[in-house]
Amino acid sequence: xxxxxxxxxxxxxxxxxxxxxxxxxxxxxxxxxxxxxxxxxxxxxxxxxxxxxxxxxxxxxxxxxxxxxxxxxxxxxxxxxxxxxxxxxxxxxxxxxxxxxxxxxxxxxxxxxxxxxxxxxxxxxxxxxxxxxxxxxxxxxxxxxxxxxxxxxxxxxxxxxxxxxxxxxxxxxxxxxxxxxxxxxxxxxxxxxxxxxxxxxxxxxxxxxxxxxxxxxxxxxxxxxxxxxxxxxxxxxxxxxxxxxxxxxxxxxxxxxxxxxxxxxxxxxxxxxxxxxxxxxxxxxxxxxxxxxxxxxxxxxx
Numbered sequence: 370x371x372x373x374x375x376x377x378x379x380x381x382x383x384x385x386x387x388x389x390x391x392x393x394x395x396x397x398x399x400x401x402x403x404x405x406x407x408x409x410x411x412x413x414x415x416x417x418x419x420x421x422x423x424x425x426x427x428x429x430x431x432x433x434x435x436x437x438x439x440x441x442x443x444x445x446x447x448x449x450x451x452x453x454x455x456x457x458x459x460x461x462x463x464x465x466x467x468x469x470x471x472x473x474x475x476x477x478x479x480x481x482x483x484x485x486x487x488x489x490x491x492x493x494x495x496x497x498x499x500x501x502x503x504x505x506x507x508x509x510x511x512x513x514x515x516x517x518x519x520x521x522x523x524x525x526x527x528x529x530x531x532x533x534x535x536x537x538x539x540x541x542x543x544x545x546x547x548x549x550x551x552x553x554x555x556x557x558x559x560x561x562x563x564x565x566x567x568x569x570x571x572x573x574x575x576x577x578x579x580x581x582x583x584x585x586x587x588x589x590x591x592x593x594x595x596x597x598x599x600x601x602x603x604x605x606x607x608x609x610x611x612x613x614x615x616x617x618x619x620x621x622x623x624x625x626x627x628x629x630x631x632x633x634x635x636x637x638x639x640x641x642x643x644x645x646x647x648x649x650x651x652x653x654x655x656x657x658x659x660x661x662x663x664x665x666x667x668x669x670x671x
Contacts (some may be wrong), residue, residue: 401599410441414597419445421522423453428464429454431461434465458483459482486537488508493567536569555578557597580609622637629655
């Protein structure tokens with residue numbers, strides 16, 4: 370592709386840091402157990418878990434959803450205070466209301482690199498512009514590198530790093546008694562999967578991370594994605610298998626120097642069990658991520 374075509378595709382691949390996605394008008398609540406509720410207050414999922422000490426929340430919702438989200442939390446647990454907020458990754462759709470939760474006393478916890486992306490200015494090559502750091506109140510105050518456990522109200526919540534799965538700072542949060550895993554954007558049942566290639570996200574890391582999460586689950590486990598309904602283990606595994614099929618298909622193509630248009634026209638996404646809304650965007654990110662990890666593609670890469 371020439372530079373103009375590359376920039377056109379890259380602009381389509383831009384993450385939602387500067388332009389928020391359209392928000393839904395209604396708030397949706399789905400109870401997965403007597404203590405755990407999934408809230409959609411504006412297009413992105415927020416997980417709320419009730420303990421005797423207060424609410425533990427995963428992700429803070431999309432931009433413009435704050436009032437609806439806070440009202441939904443009050444309807445779930447009228448007198449409960451949010452004590453802990455986990456971030457699955459740094460994207461604005463999942464962290465827009467961080468500062469509002471912090472102002473109410475919630476402790477924000479994330480993987481170390483998520484805090485770094487939230488707290489620093491950086492260059493976004495997908496749109497060729499700088500992104501300013503978020504206000505300090507939105508930054509996580511506690512971080513982890515590999516894994517940890519939060520004990521709250523008798524509940525064990527295990528969490529861990531999902532290496533280069535979607536961004537460079539993704540994490541899962543496993544509510545063990547509820548048998549629910551909040552997986553963020555590592556699963557994408559209703560949207561094209563995103564690979565935040567310029568932070569390190571790539572398709573090999575995504576498959577490996579999905580395998581890690583599957584190993585923590587059983588047949589009754591529910592998985593909460595960043596968008597869309599909760600997934601069964603079979604549904605999560607089916608998406609993982611699809612991503613592995615794509616990985617196999619594009620590895621040799623990337624090694625051979627093909628771009629996203631070549632891969633699309635060559636059938637890299639043909640016959641898969643889903644329709645792609647923007648296949649060029651996905652394949653552009655997959656190719657960029659593949660070259661970022663060229664040492665893992667095979668011995669004939671120069």
